[in-house]
Amino acid sequence: MSDGASPQRQGKVGADKAGGYVETRLSAGVLASNLEYLHRCPICHGDDLRHYVRVPSLFNEGEFIRYERCRDCRTVIRNPRLPPEYRLARYEEPEMPPEAKQLNAKSQVHYAYMMRQVERLLPEGCGRRLFDFGCGAGGFLVEAKKVGFEVMGLELSKDLAQHVEQVHGIPVFQGLVDDPSFADETFDVIISSQVFEHLLDPRGTLEEVKTHLRRPGLLLIEVPNLYDIRERLHKGRMMDDSHLFYFTARSLARMVREQGFEILKVQEGLRPYRFLRNADQTPAPGLMELGASLLSLCQIKTGLTLFARWR
Numbered sequence: 001m002s003d004g005a006s007p008q009r010q011g012k013v014g015a016d017k018a019g020g021y022v023e024t025r026l027s028a029g030v031l032a033s034n035l036e037y038l039h040r041c042p043i044c045h046g047d048d049l050r051h052y053v054r055v056p057s058l059f060n061e062g063e064f065i066r067y068e069r070c071r072d073c074r075t076v077i078r079n080p081r082l083p084p085e086y087r088l089a090r091y092e093e094p095e096m097p098p099e100a101k102q103l104n105a106k107s108q109v110h111y112a113y114m115m116r117q118v119e120r121l122l123p124e125g126c127g128r129r130l131f132d133f134g135c136g137a138g139g140f141l142v143e144a145k146k147v148g149f150e151v152m153g154l155e156l157s158k159d160l161a162q163h164v165e166q167v168h169g170i171p172v173f174q175g176l177v178d179d180p181s182f183a184d185e186t187f188d189v190i191i192s193s194q195v196f197e198h199l200l201d202p203r204g205t206l207e208e209v210k211t212h213l214r215r216p217g218l219l220l221i222e223v224p225n226l227y228d229i230r231e232r233l234h235k236g237r238m239m240d241d242s243h244l245f246y247f248t249a250r251s252l253a254r255m256v257r258e259q260g261f262e263i264l265k266v267q268e269g270l271r272p273y274r275f276l277r278n279a280d281q282t283p284a285p286g287l288m289e290l291g292a293s294l295l296s297l298c299q300i301k302t303g304l305t306l307f308a309r310w311r
């Protein structure tokens with residue numbers, strides 16, 4: 001997902017540069033006075049937010065994005081941020097480029113690997129109806145379907161939702177999870193990959209998502225991880241404007257636990273497929289696990305993956 005502004009929305013930047021900093025005036029063409037500043041951490045409600053880093057925007061040249069870190073739960077938060085109405089429109093309407101719809105062979109290896117872990121952790125008596133919250137191009141759902149789950153996705157982007165239905169024959173609800181017409185759908189397994197870091201209110205959304213999970217059920221959440229050696233060596237290196245949150249293993253677990261889940265495990269650095277030379281030669285699960293452990297030892301920890309049980 002990207003946070004890039006449409007060309008007509010991009011403001012004229014540079015005219016009033018004060019000391020070269022543009023963020024006081026504009027962010028993606030939105031006047032600074034219209035940006036939303038959070039006074040409390042949306043994850044733990046702590047009010048001690050400290051400057052973390054200020055980085056050039058990836059999407060809007062000449063602009064800067066600021067992140068703060070909550071002293072209590074250590075979550076890094078984009079602050080200030082664009083107001084909600086801008087963000088939703090960005091995800092819902094635009095037509096996606098063809099590459100955003102193609103399944104990436106290496107990512108598929110990762111999803112298949114994740115599905116093996118899901119199978120292993122399924123609570124006894126758990127059914128096989130699976131929901132992908134924020135399914136994107138449907139890669140995760142394709143792998144879940146292959147191993148016998150009855151699958152459904154939810155996607156805000158109209159273009160992607162249609163694409164997944166038409167190309168992969170997988171039902172996708174287009175819209176927000178609190179939409180009344182989605183209220184009656186329930187599942188045994190809920191997965192969500194690289195979505196929670198984009199949400200305006202991850203806590204509130206998780207509470208809503210939870211209402212769709214049957215007991216006993218399983219939850220899998222994947223988010224990016226800031227506690228990577230590259231970020232430690234160069235603060236801001238891992239930042240992406242479209243990410244509003246960078247959880248830590250503890251803050252993610254805490255948020256999920258506080259919703260009544262039992263945390264099964266939180267893994268760091270689990271994307272060894274990135275280093276595969278050829279995605280067709282999928283390594284054995286044991287090798288993938290070894291690769292993940294080695295990367296973790298080297299402090300290369302690009303991801304956080306949490307598994308939790310609901311009973």
Ligand SMILES: [Zn+2]
Nearest residue numbers: 041044070073
């Ligand atoms: Zn916090």
